[in-house]
Amino acid sequence: MLTAAFLWRGINLLSALCLILATTPAYADEHQHKHQSQSNAEPSMHVLKPGEKWKTDEVVKLGMDNIRQAISARQDDIIKGRLSANDYHRIAIVIERNAAEIVRNCKLAKDADSAFHRVVLVDLLDGVTLMRTSKNIQAQRVGALGVLQSLRNYGKYFQHEGWNLDTVKSY
Numbered sequence: 265m266l267t268a269a270f271l272w273r274g275i276n277l278l279s280a281l282c283l284i285l286a287t288t289p290a291y292a293d294e295h296q297h298k299h300q301s302q303s304n305a306e307p308s309m310h311v312l313k314p315g316e317k318w319k320t321d322e323v324v325k326l327g328m329d330n331i332r333q334a335i336s337a338r339q340d341d342i343i344k345g346r347l348s349a350n351d352y353h354r355i356a357i358v359i360e361r362n363a364a365e366i367v368r369n370c371k372l373a374k375d376a377d378s379a380f381h382r383v384v385l386v387d388l389l390d391g392v393t394l395m396r397t398s399k400n401i402q403a404q405r406v407g408a409l410g411v412l413q414s415l416r417n418y419g420k421y422f423q424h425e426g427w428n429l430d431t432v433k434s435y
Contacts, residue, residue, distance in 0.1 A: 317423045318376040325424050327366040331388070332415055332427075334358040335408065342408045345401075352404035356395035359411060363388060376422075383421050388414040 312318070320328075334355055341347050363385065372380060387410055394407025419427045 312421070317421055318379050319373065320376070320380075320422050320424055321371050323370045324366055324372065324380065324422075327362040327370075328415070328418055328424065328427075330362045331359050331411075334362075335411055335415070339412065342405060342412070345405055347401075347405070347408075349399075349401055349404060352395040352401075352408060355408065356392045359388070359392050360396065363392070379421065384414050384418045387411075387417070 335342070338347060338351065338355060341351075367385070370377070370380075391407040391410030391414065394410070395404045398404050398407065418424070
């Protein structure tokens with residue numbers, strides 16, 4: 265009986281990961297097509313120097329502030345595993361709405377945009393998908409922890425005055 269429970273959890277986790285892989289590219293594709301239509305040039309290979317950060321715009325800053333506020337208010341509860349499935353779902357909706365706004369309206373330079381997608385957005389949306397769609401509370405928690413890590417990565421690699429990494433604690 266115990267083996268069946270572990271097998272069932274494994275199947276649920278695998279299903280959630282498959283859903284993430286199937287849905288995440290939809291966000292990235294919408295945004296990438298907008299930029300690809302502007303220029304067919306080879307992607308730039310700019311690498312940040314130590315201490316350097318990518319420039320952001322007001323759309324990204326506002327969206328990321330909203331995302332940070334939505335999840336950091338419940339950060340201790342996430343870390344300690346005290347949220348319900350509905351709590352994770354509500355947080356995911358706020359994050360997803362703000363991420364969609366960023367994708368639709370940001371005006372980042374090509375290199376910064378590409379970096380934002382790779383360093384922040386993909387992981388952020390993977391976490392949101394787990395929070396929103398998983399039936400397993402532990403998978404939802406893992407998704408929320410992933411979102412918190414995405415916020416730390418954003419603060420580490422992108423210019424955002426007032427972004428305080430202390431409000432996004434390590435777990």
